[in-house]
Amino acid sequence: MAALENRPFVKMNGLGNEIVVLDLRDAPLPVPPAEARALAREDVLPFDQIMALYPPKSEGTRAFVRIINADGSEAGACGNGTRCIALYEAGRTGDNHVVFESVAGLLDCTVAPEGITADMGVPHFGWHDIPLAGPVADTRAIELQAGPAEAPVLRAPSVVNVGNPHAIFWVHDIEAVDLGRYGPELEHHPVFPERANISAAQVVSPDHIVLKVWERGAGLTKACGSAACAAAVSAARIGLTGRRVTVTLPGGDLVIDWRESDDHILMTGPAVFEFDGRLTAAMLDAPTGVGAA
Incomplete structure (x- = not known):
C-alpha cells in the first residue's frame, strides 16, 4: 500500500x-x-x-x-x-x-x-549562505556564463538565497532567451552544490521586471514566487530598480516590496x-x- x-x-x-x-x-x-x-x-x-x-x-x-x-x-x-x-x-x-x-x-x-x-523573510547574500561552492568577491555578479564562450547568451548572474539558492541573469531581451535550453545545465552547475533556481530577468523600468524561471526540481514554470523575490532584491541591490517592483512572469504579476525597515521581503499576488x-x-x-x- x-x-x-x-x-x-x-x-x-x-x-x-x-x-x-x-x-x-x-x-x-x-x-x-x-x-x-x-x-x-x-x-x-x-x-x-x-x-x-x-x-x-x-x-x-x-x-x-x-x-x-x-x-x-x-x-x-x-x-x-x-x-x-x-x-x-x-x-x-x-x-x-x-x-x-x-x-x-x-x-x-x-x-x-x-x-x-x-x-x-530576509534575503541572504553571503556566498556560504546561498550556498556557492567557494568564496566569491561579490555575489552581485559572479563569474558564470552559458552559451558559446565567444558570445555567451547568459553571463554574470546575481546570486542570493531566498529560502532557495537563486541565480538571476540580466538580459536585454527576455523573449530571445531559451531558458529551457540553458536552465538544466545551470541548475546543476558545480558552483551550486545544492543546485539553484535559474532566472532570466529584463528590467523594463525602475519599478517593473519581466522574469522567466527554470525552477530547481521542477523545470520551466509559469511562476516562481521566491524567484520573483530574488530578482527584485537583486535588482534593487545593484541599483536597477527601487525596493518596490512589479514582477511579471508568464503566469501574471507579483508585487514585491523589500521593506527598508527590516529588510523583509513582502510578496503579494493571487492564489x-x-x-x-x-x-x-x-x-x-x-x-x-x-x-x-
Missing part, C-alpha cells in the same frame, strides 16, 4: 504555478520521493510543488510546511505555494492572518480581497482553488522503471 493512499488533497495554483496541498496534520506521514514523482506525471496530477502541512513545531503557527518538488526533492521556499496554503487555511478556519513555519523560517501571511501577502480529491494507489504507483527512489 502506498504511504499516501487515500489521503485527501487540494489542487491549487498561484499565477499558474501548480500546487498540491496535502494536509497531514492529523497523520504526519512522510512524502516518499517516488510517490511524489509518480503523482507528478502529466496524466495523473502534474504539479510544480507539494505543500505538505504537518503539526506545528512553534507556538503561534498553524503548521510546519515541507515543500516537495515534482522530482521528489525538497525545497526551502515556495512563494506561490505559500499563498496557496494561506488561502487554504483561511478558507478552512475563516482567519485572514495565518503563520506557518518551514525550514527557511516563519511565513507570515495575510489574505485580503486585493491579494495574498506573504512575508518571505486560486482548482479541485480536491483523494489520492489512490494507481496515482501513486509509478510504472516499472519510473519514479524509483
Whole structure:
C-alpha cells in the first residue's frame, strides 16, 4: 500500500504555478520521493510543488510546511505555494492572518480581497549562505556564463538565497532567451552544490521586471514566487530598480516590496482553488522503471 493512499488533497495554483496541498496534520506521514514523482506525471496530477502541512513545531503557527518538488526533492521556499496554503487555511478556519513555519523560517501571511501577502523573510547574500561552492568577491555578479564562450547568451548572474539558492541573469531581451535550453545545465552547475533556481530577468523600468524561471526540481514554470523575490532584491541591490517592483512572469504579476525597515521581503499576488480529491494507489504507483527512489 502506498504511504499516501487515500489521503485527501487540494489542487491549487498561484499565477499558474501548480500546487498540491496535502494536509497531514492529523497523520504526519512522510512524502516518499517516488510517490511524489509518480503523482507528478502529466496524466495523473502534474504539479510544480507539494505543500505538505504537518503539526506545528512553534507556538503561534498553524503548521510546519515541507515543500516537495515534482522530482521528489525538497525545497526551502515556495512563494506561490505559500499563498496557496494561506488561502487554504483561511478558507478552512475563516482567519485572514495565518503563520506557518518551514525550514527557511516563519511565513507570515495575510489574505485580503486585493491579494495574498506573504512575508518571505530576509534575503541572504553571503556566498556560504546561498550556498556557492567557494568564496566569491561579490555575489552581485559572479563569474558564470552559458552559451558559446565567444558570445555567451547568459553571463554574470546575481546570486542570493531566498529560502532557495537563486541565480538571476540580466538580459536585454527576455523573449530571445531559451531558458529551457540553458536552465538544466545551470541548475546543476558545480558552483551550486545544492543546485539553484535559474532566472532570466529584463528590467523594463525602475519599478517593473519581466522574469522567466527554470525552477530547481521542477523545470520551466509559469511562476516562481521566491524567484520573483530574488530578482527584485537583486535588482534593487545593484541599483536597477527601487525596493518596490512589479514582477511579471508568464503566469501574471507579483508585487514585491523589500521593506527598508527590516529588510523583509513582502510578496503579494493571487492564489486560486482548482479541485480536491483523494489520492489512490494507481496515482501513486509509478510504472516499472519510473519514479524509483
